[in-house]
Amino acid sequence: xxxxxxxxxxxxxxxxxxxxxxxxxxxxxxxxxxxxxxxxxxxxxxxxxxxxxxxxxxxxxxxxxxxxxxxxxxxxxxxxxxxxxxxxxxxxxxxxxxxxxxxxxxxxxxxxxxxxxxxxxxxxxxxxxxxxxxxxxxxxxxxxxxxxxxxxxxxxxxxxxxxx
Numbered sequence: 809x810x811x812x813x814x815x816x817x818x819x820x821x822x823x824x825x826x827x828x829x830x831x832x833x834x835x836x837x838x839x840x841x842x843x844x845x846x847x848x849x850x851x852x853x854x855x856x857x858x859x860x861x862x863x864x865x866x867x868x869x870x871x872x873x874x875x876x877x878x879x880x881x882x883x884x885x886x887x888x889x890x891x892x893x894x895x896x897x898x899x900x901x902x903x904x905x906x907x908x909x910x911x912x913x914x915x916x917x918x919x920x921x922x923x924x925x926x927x928x929x930x931x932x933x934x935x936x937x938x939x940x941x942x943x944x945x946x947x948x949x950x951x952x953x954x955x956x957x958x959x960x961x962x963x964x965x966x967x968x969x970x971x972x
Contacts, residue, residue, distance in 0.1 A: 814856040891923075
């Protein structure tokens with residue numbers, strides 16, 4: 809079994825760029841979900857699911873029906889981290905909410921979720937990813953370019969012990 813993969817969907821390339829940046833720090837494979845079947849997730853011990861969030865909390869369309877097939881993968885004892893790309897300014901009332909679909913689908917799958925981040929580090933009014941004082945995913949915003957590198961580095965240090 810391979811160690812770490814980032815499965816992403818990207819419409820305009822921003823999410824792909826973030827995926828590659830994260831992958832370079834943790835030696836992960838980077839896989840566009842539109843190019844593989846969902847069963848490809850079974851080949852990895854640690855999985856990062858990543859997508860941009862559109863409109864009012866929708867996943868990138870390349871995840872489409874594949875999200876509905878996540879239940880066909882055995883996530884028992886897998887570490888799962890989530891990464892969302894969204895816009896605090898344009899979608900403050902649904903910031904990065906699409907990625908919550910991953911959490912909802914896998915909450916009872918046996919997966920061990922890692923990589924929560926402090927919600928107070930962001931400026932939004934609502935996100936389906938929020939759980940108490942935390943977001944269940946690393947959230948990146950292209951408009952926050954000055955903060956993204958720091959957020960990625962902090963998050964990577966947080967998840968690294970689980971990826972060994």
